[in-house]
Ligand code: ADP
């Protein structure tokens with residue numbers, strides 16, 4: 676079966692979210708339609724306040740959609756958000772009194788997974804994200820980029836089927852961010868996870884995504900989504916190509932920034 680015939684793993688159709696605060700209603704996002712194939716890395720890009728985090732909170736069932744269809748997984752395998760989702764946020768949110776190894780282990784502990792296997796898995800993941808020498812270190816001994824690597828390992832430890840990343844590299848300096856982009860692509864390939872990656876960085880969205888969804892604000896909605904057809908594996912010099920430029924130009928246009 677080719678990639679395109681595959682049933683989407685995540686399907687959003689006409690999704691709308693209204694937040695009720697007291698007797699007031701806020702339309703957070705509307706017109707969200709997106710298919711994510713299993714194993715795909717999809718970027719969601721848009722300005723602050725356009726509803727990117729809201730989409731992730733709908734998928735993690737923190738805030739269910741007000742309207743529209745949300746489907747994750749398929750009928751053969753019921754989906755349980757706590758177990759099947761791994762989250763990475765802008766802040767690494769590591770517990771400072773736990774070692775990196777014990778931080779990575781935390782979701783497995785919370786879910787009550789077998790501890791010996793989970794420890795082995797945590798060790799392998801710490802190795803995979805390039806922190807092998809820091810397993811027994813404490814968070815404050817690590818740089819921002821290294822802490823974010825640890826939080827990616829933590830998101831993978833319970834072997835979730837879907838990873839949601841909410842501006843994970845937004846607090847990093849520009850060079851560390853580029854390095855982390857490359858690292859994320861490597862980790863994605865190695866772990867074969869389905870990843871939804873939220874960012875307000877247009878270049879970052881195009882560089883990482885096999886598909887990009889563009890959100891606009893005022894009113895907050897998903898304006899477009901399209902496949903990114905760039906050579907794999909992606910290297911930083913792809914950013915200097917004409918095709919890369921054309922994709923970023925299209926997004927600037929959709930955001931009304933041209
Ligand atoms: P983004 O992540 O793209 O910056 P958000 O999804 O956080 O945007 O927010 C989209 C809109 O929804 C914003 O106007 C925000 O104020 C509103 N919003 C988000 N979460 C809540 C909430 N829990 N209650 C009320 N309004 C919310």
Ligand code: MG
Nearest residue numbers: 727728729841
């Ligand atoms: Mg947000």
